[in-house]
Amino acid sequence: METVQLSLSKGFAVITPRCLYRNDFSEFREQLEALPHKLCAFGAGETLWMPGEYIERVYYIERGIIKTALHDEDGTKKTIYFHGPNSVFPGCHQSQFTIELSLVTTAVTPVTALEFNIEQMQRLLQRSPDFSQAMLESYARYINLLIFESAHQSHHRALVKLCNLLYLLARDAAPDKSGLQRIAFSQEELAEILLLNRVSVARLLAQLREEGAIDTRRGAITIIDEDRLLSHCSLEVR
Structure with missing residues (x-):
């Protein structure tokens, strides 16, 4: 980033x-x-x-x-x-x-x-x-x-690892027309970075979507509530 x-x-x-x-x-x-x-x-x-x-x-x-x-x-x-x-x-x-x-x-x-x-x-x-x-x-x-x-990352729970990664990737993403940050990474690519299986990544993304932190439509992950995402992140990325 x-x-x-x-x-x-x-x-x-x-x-x-x-x-x-x-x-x-x-x-x-x-x-x-x-x-x-x-x-x-x-x-x-x-x-x-x-x-x-x-x-x-x-x-x-x-x-x-x-x-x-x-x-x-x-x-x-x-x-x-x-x-x-x-x-x-x-x-x-x-x-x-x-x-x-x-x-x-x-x-x-x-x-x-x-x-x-x-x-x-x-x-x-x-x-x-x-x-x-x-x-x-x-x-x-x-x-x-x-x-x-x-x-x-090796000592954190899977949700913290994923939120850390999404936040760091979002810092590099250019905002879309709505001013939101979109991450063009697939679930498989996120899984390879985190050494998690794809099912686990899909489950965690669903949790973040239900919390209103992200949206996963249109083939990308969009950060819609950065503060909520950050609430799951560890201190070293904030």
């Missing part, structure tokens, strides 16, 4: 966790376009890479949304995060981690992206302190999300 400035402490923005990363590298577009690169296009459902591959390519997303999921040996899929326009994915590091072999990155919508090799990105990191700082901040946001997932 977008950087959400909640309050300021010593000149720094206080940022809530987010699942969708975008616009963090907008100011570096011209520098990235000047590097040797390959222009790529992916249709919805196409993979940027499959299990069994180490991360050896870096993408600057121009248009569209991609998602990255961990595929376990038992068939379980856990969606980790999403990347949208003006994001650099997956970052730039020299080490190779075995967990990379279990990751699958898929285009959720049609995507156009600039593809770089790691060496090209490392040279830009070395000569541009501002780009290095932006990359450092992106890793800090990943760490923030992972801590949130492991230290908070």
Whole structure:
């Protein structure tokens, strides 16, 4: 989700966790376009890479949304995060981690992206302190999300987990004509993020709908009472 400035402490923005990363590298577009690169296009459902591959390519997303999921040996899929326009994915590091072999990155919508090799990105990191700082901040946001997932979400009841996620996703959603925030995620996608089964997600959404917190018509989830939704959320997302 977008950087959400909640309050300021010593000149720094206080940022809530987010699942969708975008616009963090907008100011570096011209520098990235000047590097040797390959222009790529992916249709919805196409993979940027499959299990069994180490991360050896870096993408600057121009248009569209991609998602990255961990595929376990038992068939379980856990969606980790999403990347949208003006994001650099997956970052730039020299080490190779075995967990990379279990990751699958898929285009959720049609995507156009600039593809770089790691060496090209490392040279830009070395000569541009501002780009290095932006990359450092992106890793800090990943760490923030992972801590949130492991230290908070794993201990909450299913309803709290779902409301936390809906609230964080809604912070990124553009209001519709009525000024309401719509979340274009399916029950299956929500279940993969939360590691819940689809039946449980459907039951919890029905509860929130009956309480008047959300509406689930027209193929999207619309937040119609943010305060009621927040009443189920944990403190770290408020």
